[in-house]
Amino acid sequence: MKEFIAFLKLYxxxxxxxxxxxxxxxxxxxxxxxxxxxxxIVGAVIPGGDWRAxxxxxxxxxxxLGHFAGATIDFLIVAWVVFVISKKVLKEETVAKK
Numbered sequence: 698m699k700e701f702i703a704f705l706k707l708y709x710x711x712x713x714x715x716x717x718x719x720x721x722x723x724x725x726x727x728x729x730x731x732x733x734x735x736x737x738i739v740g741a742v743i744p745g746g747d748w749r750a751x752x753x754x755x756x757x758x759x760x761x762l763g764h765f766a767g768a769t770i771d772f773l774i775v776a777w778v779v780f781v782i783s784k785k786v787l788k789e790e791t792v793a794k795k
Contacts, residue, residue, distance in 0.1 A: 720779075727775045735774075736767075 705711055740748060751763030 723779065723782075724775055727778050728771060731771050731774050 736749075747763075749763040749767040751766075753760040753762050
């Protein structure tokens with residue numbers, strides 16, 4: 698058991714697990730923010746409303762352009778929020794080391 702605990706400490710497995718859990722919940726939070734607060738505004742501005750259901754039909758092939766655009770917007774917002782938070786945390790960490 699001591700060897701296992703030493704392994705966890707040596708490779709920072711606990712910190713990584715915490716980061717994964719917090720990162721997942723941050724992703725859920727940002728997705729809820731986008732879906733529930735931002736996108737209704739976008740949907741009201743765009744004619745036809747439910748733009749995430751928009752498709753491009755070429756014969757029997759149906760491309761989910763709305764779904765792809767929504768996933769892209771979600772990703773960009775999550776990436777931006779993670780960037781801002783990590784920049785703030787890393788800046789404070791650098792200041793604390795001095």
